[in-house]
Amino acid sequence: MVDIIEKKRDGESITKEEISFFVDGYTAGTIPDYQASALLMAIYFKGMTAEEQGDLTMAMVDSGDQIDLSGIKGIKVDKHSTGGVGDTTTLILVPLVAACGVPVAKMSGRGLGHTGGTLDKLEAIEGFHIELTQKQFVNQVNDLKLAVIGQSGNLTPADKKLYSLRDVTATVDSIPLIASSIMSKKIAAGADAIVLDVKAGDGAFMKTVEDAEALAQAMVSIGRQVGRNTMAVISDMSQPLGYAIGNALEVKEAIETLGGNGPEDLTELCLVLGSKMVVAGGKAETIEEARALLEKVIEDRSALALFGELIDAQGGDSKIIHDTSLLPSATFKINVPALSTGYIAKMEADEIGVAAMVLGAGRETKDDDIDLAVGIMLSKKIGDFVKEGETIAVIHSNKDDVSKSIKIIQKHIHIAKDPQEKPELILRMIT
Numbered sequence: 001m002v003d004i005i006e007k008k009r010d011g012e013s014i015t016k017e018e019i020s021f022f023v024d025g026y027t028a029g030t031i032p033d034y035q036a037s038a039l040l041m042a043i044y045f046k047g048m049t050a051e052e053q054g055d056l057t058m059a060m061v062d063s064g065d066q067i068d069l070s071g072i073k074g075i076k077v078d079k080h081s082t083g084g085v086g087d088t089t090t091l092i093l094v095p096l097v098a099a100c101g102v103p104v105a106k107m108s109g110r111g112l113g114h115t116g117g118t119l120d121k122l123e124a125i126e127g128f129h130i131e132l133t134q135k136q137f138v139n140q141v142n143d144l145k146l147a148v149i150g151q152s153g154n155l156t157p158a159d160k161k162l163y164s165l166r167d168v169t170a171t172v173d174s175i176p177l178i179a180s181s182i183m184s185k186k187i188a189a190g191a192d193a194i195v196l197d198v199k200a201g202d203g204a205f206m207k208t209v210e211d212a213e214a215l216a217q218a219m220v221s222i223g224r225q226v227g228r229n230t231m232a233v234i235s236d237m238s239q240p241l242g243y244a245i246g247n248a249l250e251v252k253e254a255i256e257t258l259g260g261n262g263p264e265d266l267t268e269l270c271l272v273l274g275s276k277m278v279v280a281g282g283k284a285e286t287i288e289e290a291r292a293l294l295e296k297v298i299e300d301r302s303a304l305a306l307f308g309e310l311i312d313a314q315g316g317d318s319k320i321i322h323d324t325s326l327l328p329s330a331t332f333k334i335n336v337p338a339l340s341t342g343y344i345a346k347m348e349a350d351e352i353g354v355a356a357m358v359l360g361a362g363r364e365t366k367d368d369d370i371d372l373a374v375g376i377m378l379s380k381k382i383g384d385f386v387k388e389g390e391t392i393a394v395i396h397s398n399k400d401d402v403s404k405s406i407k408i409i410q411k412h413i414h415i416a417k418d419p420q421e422k423p424e425l426i427l428r429m430i431t
């Protein structure tokens with residue numbers, strides 16, 4: 001291990017065997033934290049070649065189980081977002097893409113950031129359960145073209161252990177380490193093709209478009225090296241996506257979007273990502289053809305109907321797709337007034353995420369309970385005009401004292417005197 005650390009410290013590449021020796025030994029507990037920390041810090045400063053990143057990814061994949069999706073007919077396409085605020089895309093894309101004939105076997109997680117993850121959002125639908133056996137999962141995708149389950153099995157234990165160590169050794173912010181961490185989980189989850197949505201901006205891991213592009217490039221390169229068709233879209237997270245932030249509120253927004261009445265930015269991002277998924281899944285030759293298919297399944301309501309079938313198949317009541325008032329709703333709805341007159345210049349997505357978490361929409365620590373009904377509905381987006389006292393957001397809460405959330409929202413939605421341009425939604429693409 002000392003030789004491996006020394007090699008990387010001096011900027012040399014390490015071999016596949018050396019990488020496996022480190023990953024296996026650290027997972028098994030035979031390599032101590034201090035040596036693993038030293039190697040991670042050396043990687044942080046000296047980087048890794050594309051080949052090393054591929055080897056690190058596969059060593060982490062091999063540290064645990066892999067999901068076997070070979071029982072599902074067709075090309076299985078997965079989608080991953082590097083995480084944003086109010087990001088409802090997965091909820092929409094699963095039925096949207098499946099309605100075009102692409103099988104979607106989605107394994108999802110709970111929220112790690114300030115707001116809930118896809119599983120938390122789905123649990124806002126009463127009765128919906130995400131515990132399916134492997135066999136039920138595969139059968140349901142073959143029958144209906146879609147299923148969503150929670151993380152099951154012992155997937156990438158090496159990543160779990162290394163991620164915890166990176167967290168306390170200031171080595172999280174390393175593109176080779178982030179890229180291999182994310183890709184190891186996607187590869188272990190079994191998809192043939194992977195569409196990545198890499199966020200750039202205040203609300204995201206990567207604050208600049210250049211960093212986001214470098215991360216996207218690294219992940220695409222890893223995926224292709226190991227034989228998975230991988231592509232990436234870099235999208236804006238300088239403000240939350242759509243208007244809804246909060247679990248039941250986002251389910252409602254997803255239903256509206258599937259029905260063709262969603263927010264412009266959320267709808268567009270779903271069409272862009274969805275087109276790539278449909279092409280990767282072999283159901284269209286070109287992006288334009290794929291987009292037309294997606295627009296058709298929104299228009300004829302078959303995507304929304306399929307969402308209803310997913311809900312019924314997994315124990316929920318699909319009546320909510322026609323009547324969203326059946327979703328959990330909060331006792332208090334409190335308007336947040338603008339403190340001045342002007343144009344919305346900035347909406348710090350991560351801070352607005354904190355305002356939602358304070359209400360109970362997300363977890364402060366991993367074991368916290370979530371209040372599925374609460375959250376924030378934004379009334380404005382960047383570029384919109386607002387008058388002093390006019391509502392910029394509506395807080396949905398089960399506690400009557402929401403002064404803390406109001407303060408956070410007012411502080412982090414910036415209002416400028418001069419007109420402001422709306423940010424571009426799609427910043428770059430790696431095809």
Ligand code: URA
Pocket residue numbers: 163172177178179181182205
């Ligand atoms: N998300 C991950 O899964 N891994 C990282 O290293 C960073 C973000």
Ligand code: CA
Pocket residue numbers: 085086087088240241242243244245250253266
């Ligand atoms: Ca949203």
